Amino acid sequence: MQTIGISDQNREVVAHQLSQLLADEFVLYTKTLNAHWNLEGPDFHAMHLYLETLYTEAAEIVDSVAERIRQLDHYAPGTLKQFLQLTHLSEQTEGGNDSRSLLKQLLSDHESIITSIRGSINAFQDAHKDAGTGDFITGLLGTHEKTAWMLRAHLK
Template sequence: MKTSIGISPGNREVVAHELAKLLADEFVLYTKTLNAHWNLEGMDFHSVHLYFEDLYNQSAAIVDDVAERIRQLGHYAPATLKNFLQLTHLTEQDEDNNDSRSLIRKLLSDHESIIEFIRGNIDEFADAHNDAGTSDYITGLMEKHEKIAWMLRAHLK
């Protein structure tokens, strides 16, 4: 069925493609957060393990929301690991250092990377592609990542 929401097909396609990159980043971050939750070691295991559980639950909700936003624009969301790894700006974790500080630093870096990617698209979506709705949506998403990044930074003080 035709998507008729006041945004040209070309603009919806560009925005959906950028959101696909964001979805890939969010899914990779979700996976890395699960890794941190599952493989954490150290004296602060219990409290940080619970914190990481909260983070991966937040990430799962974000992944679903981004995919649904792509669908609202009339496009299909990428949904394979192969697609995610081709689209993501993030890198997979390859180190075995599983203390809380190391894991928090890695997660913080990824949240900050996503914040920068989102910030670079807010005005572009609204101004160049006539999609104020997605611009507003990613602004709210950026604020969520900023809050998480602040909390991760607080753990490193």
Template structure:
């Protein structure tokens, strides 16, 4: 069925592709946060174990929202690990360790990377593609990442 939402198909395609990259970033971040939750050790285990659990649930929820936004634009969301790894800006790290401060630094770096990516596409959605809905949507995600980055950064002081 044709998607008739007042945005031309060529614009929806570009926006959906950018959102696919964001989806990959959110999925990879969710996995990396889950790894931190599972493998954390140290005297701050109890408090950070719960904090990391909250963060990976938020990341998984954001990934779901991004995938649904792609569908609202009339496109299919990527849904394979291979595709996510091809699209993401983030890198996997097998040597993340179990130390809370190292894990926090790694997660902070990923949130900041996503913040920079979203800032780069935000205006484009509105100005170049006339997609105020997606612009508003990613603005909300940007604020969520900024808050999480602040919380992670606060652990490092």
């Protein structure tokens, strides 16, 4: 039994919402790896390196979300089946293997995660009395916003 000032019920709700975020982050991580592996085109080298930066950052985010769930004394989902049941993202890809097509898909997913996070921050802090998770996902929001900005800049 934890005594961290958050009720069991609130921790359960927050852990479930974080599990959905974890699933989204893991699907985005996988899609970023796919883009890194299958990219083709005249900007291959530069984009291959950039995508490596993105998937490395995504792996760190996945781990940090899972650890936040564990800090709330819940188990993080860890199977592909669980991730696909929980995610808001689609694992389907459209378009080609050129950087423009791949980055458009990744941008769309980052924007979806941004919207989802933005809708959760106040609930974590206010309704569920978990300012720690609110602060944690506010940091993730900033990371996704910066990445989305960079992807948008490349696509102009």
